[in-house]
Amino acid sequence: MTATDTPIGYGSMKRKEDARFIRGQGNYVDDIQLPGMLHGAVLRSPFAHARIVSIDTTAAEAHPKVVAVITGATLATLNLAWMPTLSYDTQAVLATDKVRFQGQEVAFVVAEDRYAARDALELIDVEYEPLPAVVDARKALDPGAPVIRDDKDGKTDNHIFDWSAGDKAKCDGIFASSEVVVTEDVLYPRVHPAPLETCGAIADFDKVTGKLTIWCNTQAPHAHRTVYAMVAGLPEHKIRVISPDIGGGFGNKVGIYPGYVCAIVGSIVTGKPVKWMEDRSENLMSTSFARDYHMKGEVAATRDGRIRAVRVTVLADHGAFNGTAQPTKYPAGFFHVFTGSYDLEAAYCDVKGVYTNKAPGGVAYACSFRITEAAYLVERMVDVLAYELKMDPAELRMKNLLKPDQFPYLSPTGWEYDSGDYPRALEMALEKVGYSDIREVQAAQRERWEAGDRTSALTGIGISFFTEAVGAGPRKHMDILGLGMADGAELRVHPTGKAVLRISVQSQGQGHETTYAQIVAEELGISPDDIEVVHGDTDQTPFGLGTYGSRSTPVSGAATAVVARKVRERAKIVAGAMLEVSTEDLEWEKGRWFVKGDPDKGKTMAEIALAAHGSLELPEGVEGHLDATTVYNPPNLTYPFGAYVCVVDVDPVTGQVKVRRFVAVDDCGVRINPMIVEGQIHGGLADGIGMALMELIAFDEDGNCLGGSFMDYLLPTAMECPSWELGETVTPSPHHPIGAKGVGESATVGSPAAVVNAVLDALKPYGIRHADMPLTPAAVWRAVQGSPIRPDLAIT
Template structure:
């Protein structure tokens, strides 16, 4: 089924935050720090204030008076809204100008005079804990260094014991560099405070409207029922639109101060420099195995670069997100990971870009380590994987780091991918090519074949384990069937392009037999929808999708009661077929859901205790996460003369349980595969030694286009989730999680004749070229 929302999107009729223009609206702009680390000596705003079109200039000092200079982050740290004492990353928010139009606001920024006293910047996360490293967060009482947290999972002693007795141990430093989700639409908000009613309306392209509202209520002390967050159409989120940014708070303060609505939209460079980045994980992985390739244990140590404020968005108990799913898809005796979070003079963030709460890092690490082991053992990477994959009979599988994988048939998915790729023929052709090369005929590129197999844990999460800032991660849903049988579903999650208006309508249609076109899905408005924590970590299908199925089944049960009154039979004598209840044994005696809807609103006498109308509400608390998985194979051609990598083929077999809308699922996978090619080959947010951001425009931060992507070859297996009402698992981040390792493994496979065991992303032509310089060809 095609997406319902595309009717407006393909006609350019979407409504994004920047399309919303309120009467009398003013425009805000943020003055940002040119330094990565500097003390603020003084800020002179007089000239800006004198600008004829300027209505307000807000600084950290202004906010201090309102106790709003600092705000809590989603990781219970504090973040400066506008800097008061120091600036801690290049691009940090220093002042906010409100003016009659956006040009005047930006012009006035240049009239603000800030005197800075530059300080040494901490750029390398591995140096952040050095005794002589400058302390970035001297605002925090008792913070004498740049340490944020130590966190671990698994059994360290048991893991060390396996390592001590292992036949083979391989170790590898693996960096997952800092990247940025770079949604096409940048972040922005319009705040509209009505001083008469005390109502604050915030239009904002947030992925989590309800969570934002509650946080605003807690921070600003505004009564929650007087805050309305509206998230209209969103032009891509990818985790970048989960946090609350200083610009949003400034727009709110701007509106309260001026009494007018204030719009703030950041530009591309502001988005790339200051909003939620992704990854920046410095990992050291170790594998213990037998000589014939049985993986016995895994050990990882991580330095996690969180930037200047710990603004990561993840369940409270998991400061490294779900990184501890790093044993991946393999059967190991023991595993242990230890993660140390540090402050650096960079933008805050870390959990974004289709990461499933750091499962990207985990999947990349394990899949790189498997290839490193295969390299050392001189084994075929497909054979090594097949040998160690979990077996179908091991599910539900308790992992050594505390997960319970719900369901899976891994060998089937890998075999399908190998068959689709024609793996044996690819290897045979590669072997011939290598022999030709080694014999001296060096024409044409080198082929590389890379595999990855991933398992994700998505759908956060069970209330007893998971919350964000104390808010449990259950989702509400409301379904109303109107008298004429048309339905409106209200959900708490928010689409940024995932097609929720279609897929959630499809779930209701399937459960009630109402045509999809007769069902509207309302989301993204806290005044119109039940509470829930929002869209990220591919949690919408696992949590709100389940809530939708449950609420539709509740309505169906109510419909049974109404039908029993209509047909004057016992409810227990009724049977359901899609769209109608009928009398068991008398197929012709029945009532359609539409007839029942009308009767439920009529003068029909209903049984004792049965309310009129046809609607229901629910709150879904998932019993476990869902565990989608997949097998990916990438084929590249690498030109050793230039270092250029061409992705020739990409086979992706995904298993996300029951697929609600196969076309949407394929679209999600296509997007994620492009992400993987981008991260593996070209994307990087880099910094120079002074902390200047070198990836602040699309000239430097390279996104893949169709030119860099092959025609994706997709396959599927279906292993339903046993605990999800319709057997669906999340898929929105699967391909981004699984694909980078396949691309990198393919490039390194191509470079095997040069004896390159590992190289870090992004594998740009220069990086690939440098990796093989001076290396003799080996057999």
């Protein structure tokens, strides 16, 4: 399939769900009030590593409004002290032996209101024996480092896994014979999804029916139901998970947190509904983070800029419990898509996972299972190579990008990229930003700078080209806890021609209620306004693994198209009976079947739906009604890509960075609703600016979290973001039913490298080749102070 000049899409239309949101009528977990509902609060450890000597709950239990106090000892009697993580590890629900990160859950108070529950936490007396903490992944494997997971039999170190991909021998041979080899240590620091709404749940266990109902702001309701059944020992058909409106997730709401389990136990123990909602500090300190990868990148190339091979060594900090939501076969996620968008002879990566005294996790935060880290690394290394070769970064990329006739392309690590025209996307981005003109202005600026005129900021231009791999499954290759990554869809057309679609993914702001209705409308010719999309309720929807890693459109969107086509074929049989002709004599146009050669003789979907529910005699063996179900198992991932160009102004005196322009050209295949696509790109670009310039969850040497509030963990606002300039190419995915690839995370994958490359391009006169994110004013100032070639310009 070839690229087209304009988006192939279903058309922009206002989001159907926005009517309730803009009126303040959204229905979030904390909005739900149940009769007799109690409230829970979690007591958290002030230490990053300490042995628990004793826990005295006597005073808390004597509080007049406290109904129950639950500890790890309580859970142990119910066989609930430990729960499985999504990576086949185990995590303490409430600590029993020791705490392993600051903010770890120690006890759970259930009281008549949330204020009493919080007050009672202060009455619990815990005696700790502090232990040495390790928060640096590079020190976690040192001999003598404190062993964090000594709960595991025979565990004597902090090693989790070793994983590799690619042909090491071939890669090493190319490096040994290459004309140019560049090496750089790159950190992608720990950041947090920081959703607008924190995590929370309400559990209501009915002792009479044995039914457990959980309202939880999860991105994966069905996966949660299965895990709760595993943890609580309840029959899965007796568990109902309802995920109402979600105030953002970005991967933060994929996993199972101890607070959810404690709310369930609280309801079982008290016989009443129990609500638990965390505050902002709890969310930042204890829920799943992202990134935290120490990476060594190496590139082998020729003198004229032909990239031959890439070699990567990674140390992955997974915190105190390995709670990453990764496919079982890929403990480091899809990091082996680190070859990026370039035609290489060979590639090899080696990843080692370690425990540290930090909050657990490593979520698929606005990335498809670690591709963000991989894309950032390779794009930094391309700029490092350009620096070494004294070559323009755009020219270097254009020389090495995959060409359209190479698709489908099998990468050196075994992944088959579906389609793309990479050079065209980069050309469009460079043209849109006016790349040559900006370079000329920059050259003149640098001449004045070298001549001693240093009154103005330095301009930098950063380029990033990325390829994402989204849409996990296929199920034969990918699962989480043994659950295959396929999604179901159910479609029912009522007698009046109106339809209800039930899907297994959960919206966290992507506009599922609109885009999925548009897919059905496109396939059946029914107005999107006449199609209801149901999601977020395990009793009302088919099984699926939820929304993360840009799975929605590549997997569930495909399921929607397939199930709609099943209904259309069923309608064809009914139309044949109505028109008294063979189905082979019928043709389809949007919204109706008609007789070939006689367009006036046809039936609309509404007419067919009514007849399917009526007394019409259908062919033998054909059932009535227009209902269908499907389970979609994707044959491959989809591979959206993009070319980003960022222009910044950097003041070397203060270290201040201003993002002046940002051009983003994305290709996500067929665009169902271009307006929603652009909105998701806007959000991802802002996210990328935040990670590049300000976001960081830091720790001191004792493991104290230094990013536990929005006073410390900085987020970008409209003031830090430019007016985004977007472009698009469209190369449909050849194996997706409608050619869509997904876009929800693309901008977050591609933008950080563009921003960092721009800042370092601005600092090129100082001889600064690399500096780690976030490039805060202080970090930029320190880099300037340490200039390897211009110590005379250090500012005193």
